[in-house]
Amino acid sequence: MAQRMxxxxxxxxxxxxxxxxxxxxxxxxxxxxGDTADRxxxxxxxxxxxxxxxxxxxxxxxxxxxxxPPKGMARVLALELSPHRTILEIHRRLANRLxxxxxxxxxxxxxxxxxxxxxxxxDRATLAPWSLPEIxxxxxxxLVDRVILIRSVLGGGPEGRADHKPVASIVLGA
Numbered sequence: 001m002a003q004r005m006x007x008x009x010x011x012x013x014x015x016x017x018x019x020x021x022x023x024x025x026x027x028x029x030x031x032x033x034g035d036t037a038d039r040x041x042x043x044x045x046x047x048x049x050x051x052x053x054x055x056x057x058x059x060x061x062x063x064x065x066x067x068x069p070p071k072g073m074a075r076v077l078a079l080e081l082s083p084h085r086t087i088l089e090i091h092r093r094l095a096n097r098l099x100x101x102x103x104x105x106x107x108x109x110x111x112x113x114x115x116x117x118x119x120x121x122x123d124r125a126t127l128a129p130w131s132l133p134e135i136x137x138x139x140x141x142x143l144v145d146r147v148i149l150i151r152s153v154l155g156g157g158p159e160g161r162a163d164h165k166p167v168a169s170i171v172l173g174a
């Protein structure tokens with residue numbers, strides 16, 4: 001399924017320099033909490049554990065392509081997901097638990113990053129429109145049965161890519 005998502009990265013129309021996310025690093029972003037001091041990590045792990053308590057696995061579906069951030073230079077190509085009550089509830093719980101220690105985004109945007117532009121990004125005005133017409137005919141769906149807390153260091157991996165390290169894995173419905 002992850003490879004099918006990566007196959008959606010456009011190769012023309014201004015997207016030629018977008019670097020696909022390594023296959024093993026494809027993930028759904030539930031909440032990006034930004035820089036976190038090592039001393040706060042146990043609090044974040046506990047917050048994730050409590051936020052998934054009592055919730056069951058769910059199936060998510062790719063809804064549309066998107067370029068992030070929504071304004072300014074385009075830095076990320078992502079796939080927005082159709083909202084699901086389980087994912088929305090996990091996000092709500094996490095945001096409520098972490099607002100005292102982290103700055104939360106204005107709105108929740110469940111997405112999967114499939115490529116990044118190098119450096120500061122590209123001028124979004126130079127990008128051709130991007131659509132996924134085959135999604136309606138051949139939907140991309142996947143099961144979410146666990147939440148994995150990932151520590152991400154931008155530029156920490158090979159060739160300046162993000163380095164993602166799992167910190168905790170919590171099974172839904174356990």
